[in-house]
Amino acid sequence: MKFSDIVQQLDLTTEKSSLKPFPERDPEITAVTPVQAGTAGTISYIEGQKFQAYVATTESSALILPEDPEMQAQASDRGLAWVSMAEPRWGFAQALALFYQPYQPHPGIHPTAVIDESVQLGKNVTIGAHVVIHPDAVIGDDVCIHANVVIYPQTAIGDRTVLHANCVIHEHTQIGADCVVHSGAVIGSEGFGFILREGRWVKIPQSGRTILEAEVEVGCNTTIDRPSVGETRIQANTKLDNLVHIGHNCQIGPSCVMAAQVGLAGQVETADHVILGGQVGAANQTSIGANVQAGAKAGLHGKIAPGSIVMGNPASPYRTFLKSSAIYNRLPQMQHTLKELQQQVATLQQQIETLNP
Amino acid sequence: MKFSDIVQQLDLTTEKSSLKPFPERDPEITAVTPVQAGTAGTISYIEGQKFQAYVATTESSALILPEDPEMQAQASDRGLAWVSMAEPRWGFAQALALFYQPYQPHPGIHPTAVIDESVQLGKNVTIGAHVVIHPDAVIGDDVCIHANVVIYPQTAIGDRTVLHANCVIHEHTQIGADCVVHSGAVIGSEGFGFILREGRWVKIPQSGRTILEAEVEVGCNTTIDRPSVGETRIQANTKLDNLVHIGHNCQIGPSCVMAAQVGLAGQVETADHVILGGQVGAANQTSIGANVQAGAKAGLHGKIAPGSIVMGNPASPYRTFLKSSAIYNRLPQMQHTLKELQQQVATLQQQIETLNP
Amino acid sequence: MKFSDIVQQLDLTTEKSSLKPFPERDPEITAVTPVQAGTAGTISYIEGQKFQAYVATTESSALILPEDPEMQAQASDRGLAWVSMAEPRWGFAQALALFYQPYQPHPGIHPTAVIDESVQLGKNVTIGAHVVIHPDAVIGDDVCIHANVVIYPQTAIGDRTVLHANCVIHEHTQIGADCVVHSGAVIGSEGFGFILREGRWVKIPQSGRTILEAEVEVGCNTTIDRPSVGETRIQANTKLDNLVHIGHNCQIGPSCVMAAQVGLAGQVETADHVILGGQVGAANQTSIGANVQAGAKAGLHGKIAPGSIVMGNPASPYRTFLKSSAIYNRLPQMQHTLKELQQQVATLQQQIETLNP
Structure with missing residues (x-):
């Protein structure tokens, strides 16, 4: 399936994509892959900070990108086909459905x-x-x-x-x-x-x-x-x-x-x-x-x-839980500090008694 | 099944019930329900403080009550049929068995x-x-x-x-x-x-x-x-x-x-x-x-x-667990108090040194 | 199966065993059992401190022992057959395989x-x-x-x-x-x-x-x-x-x-x-x-x-976890100590103010 067919079937023709500046950049897509495992002929998606860096390195031929001009420019520079949308993961789910037919036994x-x-x-x-x-x-x-x-x-x-x-x-x-x-x-x-x-x-x-x-x-x-x-x-x-x-x-x-x-x-x-x-x-x-x-x-x-x-x-x-669980591991130290303070206070009490007339 | 039949089948005829003062109050019972979901023609039970208030409001026709004269009077006043026993939940289990036949395939x-x-x-x-x-x-x-x-x-x-x-x-x-x-x-x-x-x-x-x-x-x-x-x-x-x-x-x-x-x-x-x-x-x-x-x-x-x-x-x-888990969420505050005390004690130590001749 | 056959099949003939001093001590073994449930005609193994004491009391006829001369002497004194190896549990597993055939349906x-x-x-x-x-x-x-x-x-x-x-x-x-x-x-x-x-x-x-x-x-x-x-x-x-x-x-x-x-x-x-x-x-x-x-x-x-x-x-x-979880149960006491310290420090602060000119 051509990249442009996917864009059409996902109803993304009015979204920003590489097809307007580069209509000839229309690779044949044969599978949907995670961006970190992309190969020539596959389409992937980018969502979340963790995966952003893959725009520069993925070997996928096409990407579904978030609405981020910087990533879009980067993908264009690398010669990739791309289309953008608010929720790229949703595009991924829809693209998957184009390629994958769940097993359906004969009625x-x-x-x-x-x-x-x-x-x-x-x-x-x-x-x-x-x-x-x-x-x-x-x-x-x-x-x-x-x-x-x-x-x-x-x-x-x-x-x-x-x-x-x-x-x-x-x-x-x-x-x-x-x-x-x-x-x-x-x-x-x-x-x-x-x-x-x-x-x-x-x-x-x-x-x-x-x-x-x-x-x-x-x-x-x-x-x-x-x-x-x-x-x-x-x-x-x-x-x-x-x-x-x-x-x-x-x-x-x-x-x-x-x-x-x-x-x-x-x-x-x-x-x-x-x-x-x-x-x-x-x-x-x-x-x-x-x-x-x-x-x-x-x-x-x-x-x-x-x-x-x-x-x-x-x-x-x-x-509350995150704060308390962080302190949990410092309990031995807290207990130690508490004992030290008890001794220091006892010493102070003695000293003050000595000072009192 | 008549309410009086249920009382008999559960072997509760010698227990306190509404049947002695009101023998004519003998509704036809067709199902056992939770007291909060009772309807006309059903029997329910009351056990535990949480459910006690339902005696005043339930739409069940009959109740299995604990040995509590106040609840019994209240049920009588509302025109309900009732029988009392030490463990009303046991009466409920037995009553259920009268109405429900578990699925049993043909031998x-x-x-x-x-x-x-x-x-x-x-x-x-x-x-x-x-x-x-x-x-x-x-x-x-x-x-x-x-x-x-x-x-x-x-x-x-x-x-x-x-x-x-x-x-x-x-x-x-x-x-x-x-x-x-x-x-x-x-x-x-x-x-x-x-x-x-x-x-x-x-x-x-x-x-x-x-x-x-x-x-x-x-x-x-x-x-x-x-x-x-x-x-x-x-x-x-x-x-x-x-x-x-x-x-x-x-x-x-x-x-x-x-x-x-x-x-x-x-x-x-x-x-x-x-x-x-x-x-x-x-x-x-x-x-x-x-x-x-x-x-x-x-x-x-x-x-x-x-x-x-x-x-x-x-x-x-x-x-111990309940006490400790209640304090667990106050650990951040305890840690704060501990730091405050350390500072206060350090200040006191300095002040005492100054006072000492 | 004779004890000596088991030693041979487990390839333990070069290990220390009771067979050298007492070759005639060669009981017929019919099952593998845990040492605490041993009976005449069974073989068991000893591994870990917890089970060591059973050498003195087990009714098993034979033991797979660790490389521990004291235990070996004790087993010899009790008239038991034994063989030693670095990992007695491995011997146990192999001995089990000699006696137990897992269910295998007909092909x-x-x-x-x-x-x-x-x-x-x-x-x-x-x-x-x-x-x-x-x-x-x-x-x-x-x-x-x-x-x-x-x-x-x-x-x-x-x-x-x-x-x-x-x-x-x-x-x-x-x-x-x-x-x-x-x-x-x-x-x-x-x-x-x-x-x-x-x-x-x-x-x-x-x-x-x-x-x-x-x-x-x-x-x-x-x-x-x-x-x-x-x-x-x-x-x-x-x-x-x-x-x-x-x-x-x-x-x-x-x-x-x-x-x-x-x-x-x-x-x-x-x-x-x-x-x-x-x-x-x-x-x-x-x-x-x-x-x-x-x-x-x-x-x-x-x-x-x-x-x-x-x-x-x-x-x-x-x-860290073991230390902290041990202290966890002392949290109520720590909280109490903390409050005491706060009061004591407040008292000290007042006393020092009084002392100050």
């Missing part, structure tokens, strides 16, 4: 799939080998279910949703349209509810259900439990990474992002656009406001005010 | 299951589609094995145990009666044992086995390793949540509870009734006494005395 | 496996029941693929590699020779890459691939993502425990070891022989030098110098 139902006759199948579904679908499931149009997935009874899978290999959807779960459930994830399993009776743990029946709204993405081997009563709900466009645990009755807002190995205990609530770093944990009934960001490994509990950026366990505002 | 062996002819099958077993059972497994009576489970050779599964979809039971594993293994869990896999020889890691054969005693519950995608020699053992009635890791040779006592994402390294021992919060970790050879409770994210090592409540990493008694 | 392709006709199969492969292999996979010689594994298209599996039950290998993944992927692991799944557009997260295509070099071992339910462009790579002989997460574009050096529940965010790099304890996390773009060791639960970011031993979050040199 149709594999003869080894075991599908109960009560199951309602939408149009144009893809159901892989050895899939098992129990009674009363409703599968939407254009759904793709990869090999060895198991779907328990009385579930619903929305249009265009993809379930990757070996994941398990438990009874009563409802998954919206345009969701992606990655390999090995388990959704709607029994919440962890027991009651101690005469020294033995007895299970509380887990009669509730789990609901994923539209455009939710669930990472590999992530687990989302259902509650004893009521719902566990993940609102639209929320994205969960691998090995995340979401406990019973959690109510997760829309467009949240949780990195790998986050764990939410029962009844955690979040508003929208919450971002949790890797290995963050939240205690039972934690309530997290809109746009909160929690650094990796933070331990959350109670109420976290909207817009907060927190770190540490228990979590504090990130400035 | 029988699905024709797509691949079962070695040496396998011994008990009476009335349920074996789902695409299950694979390798040689010399012994499957007890009334066992339910869901779709796509794989059982390696020379294993035993006790009576009435349930293995959910896509879990894997490795060679030599023994699982007791009345256990539940949730979807995607892996039991009896090779311990993580290597030895460094001339700069390369060489595997130590993992010839031991994993044993789960009766009534053990293993969460989704949880992993329990077997050792190089000897046993990894989980004693009766212990409950593990999702994504937990139990290392080789661990010896876990009876009736313990481990929340999601707990990780135990090799050779960890616990006594009974240990409770570990989410994301707790324990180092190699940690020894944990009876009734220990560890807060979420605690890091355990060495010996933890019976009955301790610990938090933090490395774990400390919880009171 | 051949199970009739229920679904293998695309474009797949290239090596010689002597074992493919279990219900395995699914998508188009254009290349499977090496002597590969063993256990039941219910799913392999997406355009992958390569090296000679003698073992894929345990229910694991998933995603498109474009390349796995080297002599690797082991344990049950439930997912390799080459989509990296967690989204870009926020008008308040909604939009997926960045994940067109890269994941590469495992030779002798890599991947634990149960561990997940390794592929990147949007480029490669995620694990170099030869690196060993990952269960429930580990490796993010997109990570470049892991050779002969590293990561304990259970370690999580690496995107673009983490390590040199060789890095050892990460359980639940360690590393932030985006962390760069970890050769031979670094990180204690359990450490939080890594930035650059970690080769040979460092670090602990804590954020991670510090372990000596």
Whole structure:
């Protein structure tokens, strides 16, 4: 694909680019690469200070640049093709989509799939080998279910949703349209509810259900439990990474992002656009406001005010955490100073007593 | 079901209830709900200060109350049906069981299951589609094995145990009666044992086995390793949540509870009734006494005395941890105070020198 | 097997042993056991101070001892057979291999496996029941693929590699020779890459691939993502425990070891022989030098110098961490001392003012 075709397909023809001064500079592009690994015939992008220096050295033939005249001039001087835009990473994502077609198995139902006759199948579904679908499931149009997935009874899978290999959807779960459930994830399993009776743990029946709204993405081997009563709900466009645990009755807002190995205990609530770093944990009934960001490994509990950026366990505002954690390593010295001061003050007290008449 | 029927089935007829003063107040109950989400025709329960206020506002028709005359009077005044008991949550669990029947597939062996002819099958077993059972497994009576489970050779599964979809039971594993293994869990896999020889890691054969005693519950995608020699053992009635890791040779006592994402390294021992919060970790050879409770994210090592409540990493008694973590955020101020004091003391020292003859 | 046969097979005939003074002391050995659980007819090993005392009490018939004349004399006095070597644990590993044959299913392709006709199969492969292999996979010689594994298209599996039950290998993944992927692991799944557009997260295509070099071992339910462009790579002989997460574009050096529940965010790099304890996390773009060791639960970011031993979050040199964490619990007392000093200094200041003329 010519560079000029990419500019056109990304709808960037009205942006600044090398095509106006140098229309003949229109290399054939065959791949999208990171700028540090660019080769002739590839297009890359520059975003952030760290990568700026690569404009002078990259071997990519074309660049998606930020709106920075200096970088643009530098790219022109090196004979590179370039186009600029406010968010080059978005251009990169779109360019990638021009070159990369995700694997899409042929539609149709594999003869080894075991599908109960009560199951309602939408149009144009893809159901892989050895899939098992129990009674009363409703599968939407254009759904793709990869090999060895198991779907328990009385579930619903929305249009265009993809379930990757070996994941398990438990009874009563409802998954919206345009969701992606990655390999090995388990959704709607029994919440962890027991009651101690005469020294033995007895299970509380887990009669509730789990609901994923539209455009939710669930990472590999992530687990989302259902509650004893009521719902566990993940609102639209929320994205969960691998090995995340979401406990019973959690109510997760829309467009949240949780990195790998986050764990939410029962009844955690979040508003929208919450971002949790890797290995963050939240205690039972934690309530997290809109746009909160929690650094990796933070331990959350109670109420976290909207817009907060927190770190540490228990979590504090990130400035406080950064200051305190910097001092943490000086604790031995602080303790030493404290002892010195105690001695000095004791000496002063003696001296003053001596001076007093 | 009438409210009075529920009282009878829960064996609460001798407890205080609204039925004695108001026998005609006997609503038809169709579901169990949390008190905050109650509607006409549902029964809820009240336990703990947080929920007490709902007696005045809930729209549930019936309540399971604690032994508190004030709440009981308030419920009577609002025209609600109620029954009281020492542990209302236990009443709730029992009431749920009256209304909710967990999914139970039809007994029988699905024709797509691949079962070695040496396998011994008990009476009335349920074996789902695409299950694979390798040689010399012994499957007890009334066992339910869901779709796509794989059982390696020379294993035993006790009576009435349930293995959910896509879990894997490795060679030599023994699982007791009345256990539940949730979807995607892996039991009896090779311990993580290597030895460094001339700069390369060489595997130590993992010839031991994993044993789960009766009534053990293993969460989704949880992993329990077997050792190089000897046993990894989980004693009766212990409950593990999702994504937990139990290392080789661990010896876990009876009736313990481990929340999601707990990780135990090799050779960890616990006594009974240990409770570990989410994301707790324990180092190699940690020894944990009876009734220990560890807060979420605690890091355990060495010996933890019976009955301790610990938090933090490395774990400390919880009171110490709470005090210290509260002060942690004041470290910058403490450091500032320390510098001020140093200056003040230096000034005092000079002044005293001046005063001295 | 006679004790003398074990000495011969372990190639220890030139080492010091009980066979020279007592050639007739040559018990029949039927198993390898931990020294604390030894019984007649078993062989055990002694390594480390903790286990030294067992020489006096073990009921094992034979011991692999360190090069310690005192222990050797003690074993001789008790009538035990023994052989000494520099690394007794290595002898133990080798002795185990003499007695334990890991489960190896019969070679051949199970009739229920679904293998695309474009797949290239090596010689002597074992493919279990219900395995699914998508188009254009290349499977090496002597590969063993256990039941219910799913392999997406355009992958390569090296000679003698073992894929345990229910694991998933995603498109474009390349796995080297002599690797082991344990049950439930997912390799080459989509990296967690989204870009926020008008308040909604939009997926960045994940067109890269994941590469495992030779002798890599991947634990149960561990997940390794592929990147949007480029490669995620694990170099030869690196060993990952269960429930580990490796993010997109990570470049892991050779002969590293990561304990259970370690999580690496995107673009983490390590040199060789890095050892990460359980639940360690590393932030985006962390760069970890050769031979670094990180204690359990450490939080890594930035650059970690080769040979460092670090602990804590954020991670510090372990000596600093141990000192600071010891003082952490004395923070309440330090705060109290600080207040006392403030009062004492104030009093001194007043007294000096009074003294001044």
